[in-house]
Amino acid sequence: MNLLHLILGILIPPVGVFLAFGVGPTLFISIGLTLLGWIPGSIHAVWAIAKQNELNNSAYK
Numbered sequence: 001m002n003l004l005h006l007i008l009g010i011l012i013p014p015v016g017v018f019l020a021f022g023v024g025p026t027l028f029i030s031i032g033l034t035l036l037g038w039i040p041g042s043i044h045a046v047w048a049i050a051k052q053n054e055l056n057n058s059a060y061k
Helices: 002-011 013-021 025-036 038-059
Strands: none
Touching: 002 013, 002 038, 013 025, 013 038, 025 038
């Protein structure tokens, strides 16, 4: 599922962030950055999804 989030984070940034985080401040930041340009939105989405995966993986250790 994480791979799907990352792929959607690259192609359609707000959708990838929504699937990973739900409705919240991260989604609104992603929408705003995507409105400014696709590249800033994609960078933010990939960073946020990767950071969440990193935190989730460290919680299991």
